[in-house]
Each structure stands twice: as structure tokens, then as C-alpha cells.
Amino acid sequence: MTTSTNGAFDRKPFIAGNWKMNMDHVQGITLLQKLAWTLSDAKHDYSRVEVAVFPPFTDLRGVQTLVQGDDLDIAYGGQDLSQFDSGAYTGDISGQFLNKLGCKYVLVGHSERRTIHNESDDVLNAKVKAAFKHGVTPVLCVGEGLEIRQAGTHVNHTLEQLRAGVAGLTADQAAELVVAYEPVWAIGTGEVAGPEDAQEMCAAIRAELGQLFGAETAAKTRLLYGGSVKANNAAAILRERDVDGLLVGGASLDPAEFASIVRFESQLVTD
Numbered sequence: 001m002t003t004s005t006n007g008a009f010d011r012k013p014f015i016a017g018n019w020k021m022n023m024d025h026v027q028g029i030t031l032l033q034k035l036a037w038t039l040s041d042a043k044h045d046y047s048r049v050e051v052a053v054f055p056p057f058t059d060l061r062g063v064q065t066l067v068q069g070d071d072l073d074i075a076y077g078g079q080d081l082s083q084f085d086s087g088a089y090t091g092d093i094s095g096q097f098l099n100k101l102g103c104k105y106v107l108v109g110h111s112e113r114r115t116i117h118n119e120s121d122d123v124l125n126a127k128v129k130a131a132f133k134h135g136v137t138p139v140l141c142v143g144e145g146l147e148i149r150q151a152g153t154h155v156n157h158t159l160e161q162l163r164a165g166v167a168g169l170t171a172d173q174a175a176e177l178v179v180a181y182e183p184v185w186a187i188g189t190g191e192v193a194g195p196e197d198a199q200e201m202c203a204a205i206r207a208e209l210g211q212l213f214g215a216e217t218a219a220k221t222r223l224l225y226g227g228s229v230k231a232n233n234a235a236a237i238l239r240e241r242d243v244d245g246l247l248v249g250g251a252s253l254d255p256a257e258f259a260s261i262v263r264f265e266s267q268l269v270t271d
């Protein structure tokens with residue numbers, strides 16, 4: 001009797017918390033400390049499941065200091081970056097600055113950036129390339145809104161976003177890239193896509209990456225699901241073959257809840 005995961009997990013599972021515009025730099029440190037303690041108490045094995053947090057920019061220096069000082073195994077990243085390297089871009093943050101702060105990852109094209117900041121596919125492609133240029137791994141977010149889901153064109157829509165986002169990447173970059181499927185109708189709504197919906201889209205994304213970069217490359221790219229993930233639905237979603245991890249919003253602000261999601265393997269039913 002072995003614990004059944006999603007079948008194999010040839011790709012290392014990746015659980016990421018997107019704090020969005022929550023947690024000032026003092027609250028952020030407290031949250032990260034509590035998360036680290038909770039995972040340490042549970043003897044979490046970071047070599048089995050990677051953990052990352054995406055705090056607001058203003059928290060990143062404090063997060064870096066805590067991670068370095070306490071030698072934490074938790075990765076962190078920015079929620080956005082500029083497509084430019086430096087210069088007269090008021091309010092923007094360069095990938096170079098994120099790299100200097102020890103960011104391993106950066107979110108690109110979260111639906112809240114696509115809608116509130118009108119970020120186009122071309123801009124997002126430039127951001128993906130800027131991230132690689134500065135040695136930060138992009139987590140490219142894709143996903144459809146409710147109307148598109150209801151019209152049944154969600155796979156085409158999401159694959160279009162994907163193709164635009166990865167245009168011009170090398171196969172090595174495509175293998176390193178993380179893609180997060182986040183259906184907009186499931187974000188912050190309590191409406192979670194079913195495991196089979198997550199699998200349908202992740203399988204389609206992997207097949208498309210296979211077309212573009214070759215199957216061997218696509219087998220390495222980690223695909224996440226995001227949208228109303230909680231401790232009580234995480235394990236079921238992660239059983240799916242092509243879902244390699246989760247991008248968690250609201251539930252990542254509660255260290256106990258987020259730690260339970262990270263520890264999803266303890267909830268998988270043995271068969």
C-alpha cells in the first residue's frame with residue numbers, strides 16, 4: 001500500500017502563496033515566520049514539495065533577511081516585473097532588482113494585472129523574457145473568464161494566452177517556466193474548478209507546449225492550478241496527472257491553512 005499521488009510527480013510539486021496586496025512588511029514577516037514554524041513542526045520535507053510565497057514588493061527585503069537569517073527553505077518572488085531593465089518607468093520594478101533581492105520567481109500576467117492594468121499578451125511576453133534575462137523564473141498565469149467558460153471556448157482562449165506568453169522562448173526556458181492556470185471565475189469566489197477541469201486545461205497546456213517545444217521539454221514544465229484552493233480541496237486537485245502544484249491566494253494568508261495545503265500528501269487517501 002503506497003500513498004497515491006497524482007500518479008508519478010516526475011515534476012517536483014510546487015505550492016505557492018500569492019499574498020496579492022495584503023500584508024505590510026511587518027505583517028509579512030510575522031506570516032512567514034508562522035508558516036516556517038508550522039512547517040518545521042510538521043517536519044515538512046522541502047525536497048519533496050517546494051514552497052514559495054509572493055509578497056508585495058515592499059515586503060521583499062524583509063522576507064530576504066528572514067529567509068537568509070533563519071536559513072529557510074522557502075522561496076519567494078515578486079508579483080510582477082517591468083518588461084524594461086531600468087530607466088524612466090515610474091512605479092515599475094526591474095527583474096534585476098528582484099534578482100538582487102534573491103527572488104527565485106516572479107508572477108507574470110496574473111488575471112488581476114491583465115484586467116486592472118490592461119496588460120496585453122505582447123507586454124506579458126516581454127515580461128516573461130525580461131524575467132529570464134535577469135535570472136528569475138517566470139510563473140506565467142493564464143485562464144479564462146466566466147463568459148468564455150460558458151461559451152465553451154476556454155481551452156482555445158487559454159492556449160492563445162499561453163502561445164503569446166511563451167513566443168520566442170528557447171526549449172530550456174520553456175522547461176524552466178512555470179505556468180499557472182487560474183480560471184478568473186474561480187479566483188476569490190469560493191467557486192473552485194473541479195479537479196477534472198484543472199486536469200483538462202493542464203493537459204491541454206502540456207500538449208501545446210509539446211507542439212511548440214517538443215514533448216521532452218513539455219514533460220518538464222510545471223503546471224499549477226489556482227482559484228479558491230483551500231486545505232480541503234488541494235489534495236483532490238493534485239491527484240490529477242498534469243497538475244504539479246497550486247497557486248493559492250486567500251488561503252495563503254492563513255499560515256495554518258497554507259501549511260495544510262503544502263502538506264497535501266498527508267491527506268491523500270491510500271489505495
Ligand SMILES: O=C(CO)COP(=O)(O)O
Pocket residue numbers: 018110182186187188189190226227228229247248249250251
Ligand atoms: O489568484 C489567485 C492566486 O494567484 C487565487 O486566489 P484565491 O485562492 O483567493 O481564489
